[in-house]
Amino acid sequence: QMQVVESGGGVVQPGRSLRLSCAASGFALSGYGMHWVRQAPGKGLEWVAVIWPDGSQTYYLDSVKGRFTISRDVSQNTLYLQMNSLRAEDTAVYYCARDGLGAWYWMDVWGQGTTVTVSS
């Protein structure tokens, strides 16, 4: 059964860092593009970042460029999102999701999300 499980969320002060993890099972990360998508409280979905199936390329939402880094460890079959210089507006549930075909197509496997709260 294909699934992803996020972890690492929590309450953090503005300006601090947090690293989210997404453990995949039932499929190999090395064969799929992977996304991070977030949802602020009471708001809609917002795409955050993607990593190419071969890991060679990464792309980001403009507002997180330079602050967030998406990466993966294929030996651990785990995706990461390193979040630095966190702001209040980064408060959200963060989902990792598998791209069904490559990197820009559709997200067919989603985790349950991990909550990040940025507050002093």
Added chain:
Amino acid sequence: QSALTQPPSVSGSPGQSVTISCTGTSSDVGAYNYVSWYQQHPGKAPKLMIHDVSKRPSGVPDRFSGSKSGNTASLTVSGLQAEDEADYYCSSYGGSNNLVFGGGTKLTVL
């Protein structure tokens, strides 16, 4: 990276059909057949309902269908059932190496 435009809410009675629109631009929805639709129940993760404008993943009822005309994509839910009540989001490749979602539509089954 502007969000796609969806109506905030739609409603219908059991058995009826409803259509949710998703309007983008000639740079995103109009340029690519990479439109997807997701269903999200409260407190739950999104679920893929339609990809590539009109393709249904295995397990999604054929009551759900998708289409596109110009810069606007649409999701139609036929034969409404109580369990269809949820939030629905469209998404599209936005060009310029980004992906955009719609603001979401709350579907109410009356």
